[in-house]
Amino acid sequence: MIDDSLAQGIKSGYNFGWTGDGAVPSVSFTVTGTPQAVGGSGQRMFCTDQTGVIHYDPTGSGCTAASLVLQ
DSSP states (O other), rough: OOOOHHHHTTTTOOOOOOEEOSSOSSSEEEEEEEEBTTTBBBSSSEEEEETTOEEETTSSSSSOTTHHHHH
C-alpha cells in the first residue's frame, strides 16, 4: 500500500522516518517528515505519533509530537 519512493523514505522533497517502541505490534511510535532542503524542498517539518494528531515545526528543524503546533 506504500509506493516505492515512500518505502525508500523519500518523497516529494521530504525524508520520512518511523521509530517504534520495539513491541510487536508497536504500541507507541513516531513518524516524521523532514524537508531535504529547508526553504527549498519544503519549509515545515511534520510529525505524528500513535494518537494520529499531526504536528509541525514551522522552522523545519525539529518536530516532536508533544511540543509543537497542531496541523
